[in-house]
């Protein structure tokens with residue numbers, strides 16, 4: 593396994609809308625790729641990691657999320673390949689961060705309840721309804737695969753402030 597470098601805000605691949613992949617083409621690479629993505633995500637205490645955050649143009653993301661609200665609950669891994677959000681409900685303003693913008697936290701509006709369709713790591717199509725943190729993670733990761741970042745969703749009035757904060761933080765990124 594290996595810890596991969598995470599691409600940072602400003603790198604063009606984060607703004608690419610990634611095209612669906614053919615599962616059979618990427619299947620042989622998946623075991624190592626997913627192990628590396630999981631190790632990378634764990635190393636930085638992330639909730640999710642999209643392929644373009646490690647420089648790959650696959651429409652694929654990995655999510656690691658506690659199975660329950662209990663402290664030290666085991667993490668459940670979701671691998672979402674070619675995900676599509678089928679429906680969204682509710683709305684909540686909550687603080688969010690991103691591994692590609694380390695050090696920045698800002699409030700963004702997300703749906704509280706989403707239904708998503710994707711291919712899992714075994715090549716099986718799944719339709720899943722999610723709420724809470726998982727719903728948020730699905731939306732954040734699908735946005736990544738569409739070339740969007742959470743800061744795009746920040747209230748326009750706060751954008752100048754966010755821009756300033758990013759400028760300051762950037763000097764610390766690798």
Ligand SMILES: [Zn+2]
Pocket residue numbers: 689690691692732736
């Ligand atoms: Zn992110």
